[in-house]
Amino acid sequence: MKWSNVLAIIIVALVFLSIGYYAGQLNNHTIQAPQKIVVTDDLGRNVTIYLPIKRVVSMDPSNTQMMYAIGAGNLLVADTSYDWWPAQAKSLPKVEMDNGTASVEEVVSYNPNLVLATTIQSTQIIDQLESLGIPVLVLEPNNISGIYRDMYLLGNITGHKTGAINEVNYMKSYIGNITSKIANLPRLRVLYMLWPDPIYTAGNNTFINNIITTAGGINVAANLTGPWPIINNETVLQDNPQVILVDNDTGISNISYFKNNPVWENISAVQNNRVYIFNQTESNWMNEPGPLTIYAVRMVAQFLYPQVFNET
Amino acid sequence: MKPKFLILFSLLILLILNILFSISIGPVRIPFDSVTSTIFYYFMGDPYNRIYMLIIFYIRMPRVFLAVLVGAVLAISGLITQTIFRNPLGDPYLTGIASGAALGASIGFLISPFVVEPLAFAFAMLAVFITFIISRVDGEFSPEIMILAGIAVSFLFSALASYLIYLKEVNLRGVLFWLLGGLYGANWNDVFYLTIASLILFPLILYFVPEFDLMLMGDEQAKSMGVDTKRVKLITLLSSSIVTSFAVSMVGIIGFIGLVSPHIGRKIIGESHRFLLPASILIGANLLLASDTIARSNPGGEIPVGIITSFVGAPLLIYLLIRRRFFDRGN
Secondary structure (H helix, E strand, C coil): CCHHHHHHHHHHHHHHHHHHHHHHHHHHHHHHCCEEEEEECCCCCEEEEEECCCCEEECCHHHHHHHHHCCCHHHEEEEECCCCCCHHHHHCCEECEECCEECHHHHHHCCCCEEEECCCCCHHHHHHHHHCCCCEEECCCCCHHHHHHHHHHHHHHHCCHHHHHHHHHHHHHHHHHHHHHHCCCCCEEEEEECEECCEECCCCCCHHHHHHHHCCEEECCCCCCCCCCEECHHHHHHHCCCEEEECHHHCCCCCHHHHCCCCHHHCHHHHCCCEEECCHHHHHHHHCCCCCHHHHHHHHHHHHCCCCCCCC | CCHHHHHHHHHHHHHHHHHHHHHHCCCCCCCHHHHHHHHHHHHHCCCCCHHHHHHHHHHHHHHHHHHHHHHHHHHHHHHHHHHHCCCCCCCCCCCCHHHHHHHHHHHHHHHCHHHHHHHHHHHHHHHHHHHHHHHEECCEECHHHHHHHHHHHHHHHHHHHHHHHHHCCCCHHHHHHHHHCCCCCCCHHHHHHHHHHHHHHHHHHHCCHHHHHHHCCCHHHHHHCCCCHHHHHHHHHHHHHHHHHHHHHHHCCCCCHHHHHHHHHHHHHCCCHHHHHHHHHHHHHHHHHHHHHHHHHCCCCECCHHHHHHHHHHHHHHHHHHHHHHHHHHC
């Protein structure tokens, strides 16, 4: 064997080794690249998310509130003009909403690596964002345990696991404190009024129904179909609700709307002046599933059982 | 009795049975004998079931009578539009009433829920007047121009309404629910006012019944036979538009009844307006009442009536169209 041949073999071997080493380096590099995880959102969609999450755009106040509550608020780079809690949420840059629907261009301009949305956003917008490589999580819990699940989910993906656990525990004890006070009291029939004419209300599988039930009420519309059914006024007469909860959006400003009406004035809630008209903040508590839901539960429980909660 | 009178008489009997039936059913089950006994005891001053009384007298009865009246108004208005425009697609909203009412309602929801009805009425009438003014050519109202003018005015008013809904802080829920149309809020006042309006305006229309048959032959022909076409058009279209706007401001936009009732009438009683007009009124009243009873009796919550009207009316018209064809072939 000639020395030159030996040299050639050594060179070739070195070349292969260096290629292999480089390839190994390349491989190491891809392992250190953004970590991919797949999570399931409230629509049952499997969403691929790239960690770490750095920039989040929230397209709904309830999502913003959950982020702040678990301590991940600093990841938000933009939210909506409907956001009102906490105070910092109001000063974030805004994604302009036309009737609840955001502009894709505007969302993209904030360069988010996660967008939070509810079903108010059209599926086209969600699809468009996902096709641009921006994962969209649709978080719209329809009961209180759904809020806990979403908070855990946000905690896991943003690295605020402890924050989420603490917040959920706080909410659980807050609500437990209310439910233990009313546990032995008779449950009251409640009509929730989203709109007066026709009477739109909240059906069985809704977040509002869950709040009413948790606060000790029986939702008279729980047997109707669909999330936001119309309830006929003769059904209301028959069900004879003991408490009526009126959303701020109805435009009803006081109980006289019910008092001088041959049908309404025969209903227990109206006769006993137990019609409660929400102000804007109270309507928000009722309609935005998140950390503030505990106040909605407390508010409804107070309306139902003032004798127990007279200290506040 | 002549067969055409017999048909009208049957439609009337059908309406009476329909009313009795509708009063006795609803989402709350009240046995038929309880319905009759509650009504009987109420008038005799004997003790009655208070809840049943309220449901029957304050919820069902006004709603049933309002359905009858609105059905009649839409049908008569639809027939007049079809006759005067000589257009089978004529419906009561051809002169811009629906879009006008929608714009008025949107403005109303910007201000207060309590001005929605008057503003809906005012803007429906405004749309009608604009359509009329545009269509006045050489002192005469041209049907062709009026159809196009109605479309133009409709689109303009719809665009304005959409603009308000989309860009201003209009109560979106309110407008959407209002636009869907429905008789849910019916009360005795509505029934009373719509009855008064119908009593004033229907006779103005009925007065011209003999002229309607001649109008079908075209303006020139009708004129040559001594019909003051301009006067007929102005008075009948205007009266029907006023009463329709009034009904729309109360119950929102209920489609299809005005279009389909006169066609069903033609299929069963013929073209002569002496019979067609009362037949259309009775068919419209029956159709809307039946649809609304189905809509409100759904145990899972009320369904918007417009969905039911189409489900009831469309198959009926299709059946009549097909039956006529087979019948003609058979001869």
